[in-house]
Amino acid sequence: MPDHAPIDWSRRLSPAALRLSASDIREILKVTEQPSVISFAGGLPAPELFPVQALQEAAARVLQQDTAVQYSTTEGDPALRRWIGGHAGVTPDHVQIVSGSQQGLELVCRLLVAPGGAVVVENPTYLGWLQVCQFGGVRTVPVATDADGILPDALDEALSAGDISAVYLMPNFQNPTGRTTSLERREAILELAIRHGVPLIEDDPYGELRFRGEPLPSLHDLAIARLGDPDASPVIRLGTFSKILAPGLRVAWVLGPAPFIDRLTLAKQAADLHTSTLAQRLAVELLPIVPEQIAKVTAAYGERALALEDALDAAFGDRLVRTRPDGGMFTWLELDGPVDAAALLPAALEAGVAYVPGSAFHAVEGEGRSALRLSYSCATPAEIHEGIGRLAPVLRGALTAAA
Ligand SMILES: Cc1ncc(COP(=O)(O)O)c(C=O)c1O
Known part of the structure; x- marks a missing residue:
């Protein structure tokens, strides 16, 4: 004893x-x-x-090189960053690979909000984001929504009250409601973010999974179209392979202005050095079958x-x-x-x-x-x-x- x-x-x-x-x-x-x-x-x-068979075949190819299980760069696999940046109309400097968008949310929250700070959320919102905020000592300010997304007047009021470090949104097929923010609302939300100088965190794990209606431009796309320069955009956008390939890969990405992504890379290095080299290589091999x-x-x-x-x-x-x-x-x-x-x-x-x-x-x-x-x-x-x-x-x- x-x-x-x-x-x-x-x-x-x-x-x-x-x-x-x-x-x-x-x-x-x-x-x-x-x-x-x-x-x-x-x-x-x-x-x-x-895509289990494609993953098995990719694993056999990828594991022929010992670099597939070596440490790798914090920013992420260059081919993956090029592909993701290319689809979003930005260069790889605007892309950080993360170990699931959940890690991206945790790091983005830490970079933008001090403990005791506050973020606006849609009401209701993603449980995993509420957990990130709880862990970080971050207050969540719920703003009312309707069928078209968050209400611009209510958002304006919350942002005018000051003290808000970021707005967290899921414009496509929101978790938990399944709702999609209309184009008009997206434009209004972006306008408010620009006017108040507040970052928008656009979490979009489901956007590619549209079975009805026409795709809408992301907040990230709208901001770049409007401001002309990705580095002037207030939008930080998260995407993931979890819902289109497999969540166990834990390969996802954050897109944002280069000065923000530089900080995110440093935070990511402190968190886990880099996302699994092997998982990223598998994702690269599977890019041709993504569509x-x-x-x-x-x-x-x-x-x-x-x-x-x-x-x-x-x-x-x-x-x-x-x-x-x-x-x-x-x-x-x-x-x-x-x-x-x-x-x-x-x-x-x-x-x-x-x-x-x-x-x-x-x-x-x-x-x-x-x-x-x-x-x-x-x-x-x-x-x-x-x-x-x-x-x-x-x-x-x-x-x-x-x-
Ligand atoms: C809205 C939202 N964000 C983020 C995540 C986390 O996804 P990932 O597997 O990329 O960490 C989920 C997972 O269900 C989700 O619904």
Whole structure:
């Protein structure tokens, strides 16, 4: 037996560590791993669409060179940076490769916002960004949204109150609502960012996955078109291979003005030296199949999204307010009346179906209770119909009880 007491971690951990909290919902949703549960909860891409064979062949080629497992430069693989920069109309100096856009978000947040500082978020917003902010001691200021995205007047008001270090947005097929910010709104948001001199963090993991309607220019594109110089742009844009190739590669990128990217490279060096050399080489090898991979994933998600729309129409008609996404992986339901989606989750799981309660995506405790997020990416159309068949009586019962 040691003759000294074990460390009391609650006294040794930093304030940042103590701010982190486990999510109750994540604990409850662990049961969704059981095959009997049809899960609309996870935000995972469909595994049967991963380009596994192409990855196997690429790995065999790439591993013929020992440099594939050597340290490499912090900025990222030159071929990858050229390809990404080329698609965004900028030079490789405007591109930093990161280990997943989640790492990009963490580093961008640290570079732009001091502990105690504040960022504007769409209400609701991405849970992973709320976690980054919680860890960094950053306040999130939720701004109201409608079907076309964040409300410009409300954004102007939040920015006029001062003290905002950045605005975090997902203009395409937003997580959790599936909504897309209209072109007019994008222009208004950019105008406000320029006027107030505040950076826009444009997080776009789903933009390529459009199954309906016409693609819209990114905030990054609009800023460069308007200002003529990538280094004058207020936009920092994140993209990723997670939803079009495979998330386990952890290869993503940040685009922004060169002076910002230079700082980001230094931050990245402190964080992990560089993104996995091997994963980046695999991504480079897979670049030629990216267009067909996007087409394959988009077609599958489009079919699943429509199956979900049909199943919800059949079960609820117009008794339920919901989004009709044009791409991505998520639909958002709003229940009419004082119904708590988190409280209903055990009954839904009992019925063999899972979702994420809307409160998880709100910065303010108590908001979003009557909403829920459904992800359709990982269920076949038949499973989607079966899953909504299980969920409908649970929701209908709660709506009737609340009426
Ligand atoms: C909005 C948003 N941003 C970032 C991420 C993280 O993606 P990555 O796998 O590139 O880290 C996700 C993942 O679900 C997401 O939904």
